[in-house]
Amino acid sequence: MSERMVVIGGGAAGMSAASAARRTNPALDVVVLESTSYIAYGLCGLPYYLSGVVATADDLFAYPMERFTKDRGIDVRTAAVVTELDPDGQWVVYRMGERTLRLSYSSVVVTAGATPVHVEVPDIGADRTFAVRTLEEAIALRGLLDAGKVGSALVVGAGYIGLEMAEALVARGCSVTVVERLDQVLPTLDPEVAAVVEGHVRERVDLRLGTDACAPGLPVVDLAVVSVGVRPAATLAAVAGAQTGPAGALLVDAQMRTTLPGVWAAGDCIAPLHRVTGEPAYVPLGTTANKTGRVAGTVAAGGSASFPGIVGTAVVKVFDLEVARTGITLAEARAAGIEAVATDVVHRSRAKYYPGGSALHVRLVHGAGGRLLGAQMVGCEGAAQRIDVLATALQAGMTVGDLMALDLAYAPPYSPVYDPILIAAESAARRVEAS
Amino acid sequence: MSERMVVIGGGAAGMSAASAARRTNPALDVVVLESTSYIAYGLCGLPYYLSGVVATADDLFAYPMERFTKDRGIDVRTAAVVTELDPDGQWVVYRMGERTLRLSYSSVVVTAGATPVHVEVPDIGADRTFAVRTLEEAIALRGLLDAGKVGSALVVGAGYIGLEMAEALVARGCSVTVVERLDQVLPTLDPEVAAVVEGHVRERVDLRLGTDACAPGLPVVDLAVVSVGVRPAATLAAVAGAQTGPAGALLVDAQMRTTLPGVWAAGDCIAPLHRVTGEPAYVPLGTTANKTGRVAGTVAAGGSASFPGIVGTAVVKVFDLEVARTGITLAEARAAGIEAVATDVVHRSRAKYYPGGSALHVRLVHGAGGRLLGAQMVGCEGAAQRIDVLATALQAGMTVGDLMALDLAYAPPYSPVYDPILIAAESAARRVEAS
Numbered sequence: 001m002s003e004r005m006v007v008i009g010g011g012a013a014g015m016s017a018a019s020a021a022r023r024t025n026p027a028l029d030v031v032v033l034e035s036t037s038y039i040a041y042g043l044c045g046l047p048y049y050l051s052g053v054v055a056t057a058d059d060l061f062a063y064p065m066e067r068f069t070k071d072r073g074i075d076v077r078t079a080a081v082v083t084e085l086d087p088d089g090q091w092v093v094y095r096m097g098e099r100t101l102r103l104s105y106s107s108v109v110v111t112a113g114a115t116p117v118h119v120e121v122p123d124i125g126a127d128r129t130f131a132v133r134t135l136e137e138a139i140a141l142r143g144l145l146d147a148g149k150v151g152s153a154l155v156v157g158a159g160y161i162g163l164e165m166a167e168a169l170v171a172r173g174c175s176v177t178v179v180e181r182l183d184q185v186l187p188t189l190d191p192e193v194a195a196v197v198e199g200h201v202r203e204r205v206d207l208r209l210g211t212d213a214c215a216p217g218l219p220v221v222d223l224a225v226v227s228v229g230v231r232p233a234a235t236l237a238a239v240a241g242a243q244t245g246p247a248g249a250l251l252v253d254a255q256m257r258t259t260l261p262g263v264w265a266a267g268d269c270i271a272p273l274h275r276v277t278g279e280p281a282y283v284p285l286g287t288t289a290n291k292t293g294r295v296a297g298t299v300a301a302g303g304s305a306s307f308p309g310i311v312g313t314a315v316v317k318v319f320d321l322e323v324a325r326t327g328i329t330l331a332e333a334r335a336a337g338i339e340a341v342a343t344d345v346v347h348r349s350r351a352k353y354y355p356g357g358s359a360l361h362v363r364l365v366h367g368a369g370g371r372l373l374g375a376q377m378v379g380c381e382g383a384a385q386r387i388d389v390l391a392t393a394l395q396a397g398m399t400v401g402d403l404m405a406l407d408l409a410y411a412p413p414y415s416p417v418y419d420p421i422l423i424a425a426e427s428a429a430r431r432v433e434a435s
Numbered sequence: 436m437s438e439r440m441v442v443i444g445g446g447a448a449g450m451s452a453a454s455a456a457r458r459t460n461p462a463l464d465v466v467v468l469e470s471t472s473y474i475a476y477g478l479c480g481l482p483y484y485l486s487g488v489v490a491t492a493d494d495l496f497a498y499p500m501e502r503f504t505k506d507r508g509i510d511v512r513t514a515a516v517v518t519e520l521d522p523d524g525q526w527v528v529y530r531m532g533e534r535t536l537r538l539s540y541s542s543v544v545v546t547a548g549a550t551p552v553h554v555e556v557p558d559i560g561a562d563r564t565f566a567v568r569t570l571e572e573a574i575a576l577r578g579l580l581d582a583g584k585v586g587s588a589l590v591v592g593a594g595y596i597g598l599e600m601a602e603a604l605v606a607r608g609c610s611v612t613v614v615e616r617l618d619q620v621l622p623t624l625d626p627e628v629a630a631v632v633e634g635h636v637r638e639r640v641d642l643r644l645g646t647d648a649c650a651p652g653l654p655v656v657d658l659a660v661v662s663v664g665v666r667p668a669a670t671l672a673a674v675a676g677a678q679t680g681p682a683g684a685l686l687v688d689a690q691m692r693t694t695l696p697g698v699w700a701a702g703d704c705i706a707p708l709h710r711v712t713g714e715p716a717y718v719p720l721g722t723t724a725n726k727t728g729r730v731a732g733t734v735a736a737g738g739s740a741s742f743p744g745i746v747g748t749a750v751v752k753v754f755d756l757e758v759a760r761t762g763i764t765l766a767e768a769r770a771a772g773i774e775a776v777a778t779d780v781v782h783r784s785r786a787k788y789y790p791g792g793s794a795l796h797v798r799l800v801h802g803a804g805g806r807l808l809g810a811q812m813v814g815c816e817g818a819a820q821r822i823d824v825l826a827t828a829l830q831a832g833m834t835v836g837d838l839m840a841l842d843l844a845y846a847p848p849y850s851p852v853y854d855p856i857l858i859a860a861e862s863a864a865r866r867v868e869a870s
Contacts, residue, residue, distance in 0.1 A: 045788050315845065392827040392828055412483055414750055
């Protein structure tokens with residue numbers, strides 16, 4: 001029998017793993033078991049499909065199925081739900097419709113993703129409550145929107161997805177109420193930065209902070225979207241004995257090995273190393289899913305690759321704002337017992353005299369000796385790509401003093417002569433000097 | 436007598452030096468001698484003032500004169516042309532109108548800037564030939580444009596300023612011919628990257644490469660703009676004995692000291708350290724002028740500061756294109772005897788399914804062991820700020836392998852899940868592995 005790799009999950013991580021494995025070892029038999037009907041679509045694109053910015057669900061597929069099956073020779077089985085993983089016997093059990101099947105493997109890559117946390121919304125039936133975590137669900141919801149059946153909606157949770165969904169529903173002409181249990185939007189930002197976003201959101205939807213889905217006095221709505229976070233789908237591997245860490249996600253080394261022999265993992269079910277804290281962290285994002293999937297597939301197929309970790313970079317479009325972060329927030333630093341302060345500046349995104357610029361809020365979080373620990377940015381332009389400068393600086397272990405010396409590009413249409421990053425770095429460096 | 440700092444030149448470097456000096460030592464007497472009538476305006480904004488994007492010349496001033504004179508207590512003398520510098524006697528001689536004056540100093544900062552290289556344009560009088568290096572000139576040219584007296588123009592030189600000027604003139608409805616002596620536009624890019632820009636420019640102006648201003652067959656035009664580069668205004672200090680380097684620019688250490696005691700220099704007349712080559716380089720840009728001016732003023736006033744060098748980052752808007760570079764080009768690497776190869780990719784600037792994206796050309800130049808040496812980018816969006824990621828990576832001494840691991844931000848409106856930088860890095864890393 002030839003060697004067989006089984007990949008559990010056909011999302012970004014799973015298809016990256018499968019493709020990388022076939023590239024690494026073309027003789028390898030690669031089977032992907034995906035629980036839904038679709039593989040390898042842009043999960044992050046669902047809000048834009050709902051808003052209509054993306055015209056059809058087909059547009060969300062990076063490649064047609066044949067690219068994986070015919071061109072890359074991957075055996076993709078959809079609607080295949082894995083129910084058991086036996087790392088000693090080296091087999092998995094999965095269900096397809098009525099049938100229960102067993103498949104032996106020489107290596108297995110767990111890319112089962114994450115499942116949305118469910119919240120009961122009073123007075124809204126299950127058929128009108130959406131998590132929008134799968135394409136099936138998005139298609140159903142888009143059907144309702146296209147049919148003109150949604151005049152009002154409740155969004156539960158004001159995280160990345162909640163606000164993207166609020167924007168999408170507003171774009172479709174809905175009257176939108178957003179409730180958030182916490183006292184701020186975007187809990188992955190520091191409150192002071194989130195406040196800038198909050199003001200922008202309040203102008204566009206009925207935003208209620210410190211409020212949950214059961215609070216009295218909420219308007220009667222046509223449907224609800226629940227986006228209060230996800231949990232890693234790690235149970236299968238955890239039950240089989242794999243060690244878990246933050247949020248119950250699977251612990252992996254830099255080669256994406258779990259603690260079980262012959263079992264790799266990648267994507268939204270793992271907690272990779274956070275390079276700023278030096279600890280594993282659960283930050284489920286598409287970029288990391290793609291990268292860790294590729295590493296897992298390469299290594300599991302006998303190749304060489306490694307994933308040095310994340311620095312916690314993320315960006316989200318919130319109506320007209322670009323909202324971005326990298327590293328750790330001041331709140332996260334304090335929770336982790338890391339000495340830190342935050343330096344905030346607001347500066348124009350372009351030369352003062354060049355039209356079209358707007359205010360860019362920059363927060364740098366820095367620790368002992370001015371070491372950069374994180375950054376947050378909010379503005380109508382210039383945040384989404386500028387944050388990557390700081391992500392790069394974090395990877396390099398720079399101080400705010402090092403940032404001041406960055407030779408950043410300047411032309412009046414794109415930035416002021418002192419980029420907002422340099423302004424923030426100078427302000428931070430002065431505080432470090434004075435301390 | 437109190438201590439006196441004389442600053443020669445009131446541009447970005449000079450006013451930065453003067454302001455930093457007053458901040459460092461409020462008791463210091465600071466005199467700025469500026470040869471023109473204006474100080475501290477945005478030189479880089481002149482093309483946008485000519486195009487009308489910037490409405491008035493007043494808009495180009497970062498601050499009103501009083502900010503420097505009253506608030507900061509700087510003695511600014513305009514129309515003051517320095518003719519002699521005596522580092523032993525510690526005095527300068529300058530002319531103001533008919534008068535010749537002598538001023539002693541305890542420290543002097545030379546920020547004389549750069550002067551445009553002149554080219555004679557046949558059949559166009561001196562009054563119709565512009566270098567557009569000073570506000571005076573820009574005001575005169577804008578006057579002609581506003582009066583509707585310019586139907587056609589010849590731009591000599593297709594560097595940054597030449598192409599910015601071509602764009603401005605087209606925006607004013609002129610029929611524009613651009614001649615360039617070399618066989619490519621933007622000689623600071625590699626020819627293969629410049630070719631992308633060339634195609635874009637050709638659709639908008641009559642572009643003639645390998646052609647100089649005296650070539651036969653050029654159209655008869657109403658005026659000419661000459662922008663074939665600048666030379667450092669280093670003569671004054673050089674005659675006084677200061678050592679010069681590339682292009683005749685003044686050599687300075689990290690504290691902006693020239694080789695003459697008591698004489699500092701900054702801005703477009705110096706050749707600071709290039710951190711990629713480890714050699715001094717002449718790259719006159721506004722960002723470096725501001726930074727080096729501040730360091731020179733701080734140190735000359737008794738404070739502590741240093742400038743660790745440039746990495747050669749620059750960006751220019753060329754009609755609808757963002758054109759950016761950092762580090763060194765393949766051609767520059769070869770000229771310097773540095774082993775290097777270039778890896779090119781073309782990738783979309785946004786998620787495939789998200790509308791509004793465009794093709795982004797990325798060239799990475801890398802050397803032994805995959806060390807990043809430089810990068811060039813051209814595209815309708817996403818080049819101007821992405822280049823800063825690579826500038827940061829250069830400062831950190833990263834390899835293309837390090838780049839592959841960057842945790843860059845992703846959301847469909849802003850980038851594909853694998854950012855073009857990561858795609859390019861992966862392609863480069865594969866070549867490094869295979870070699």
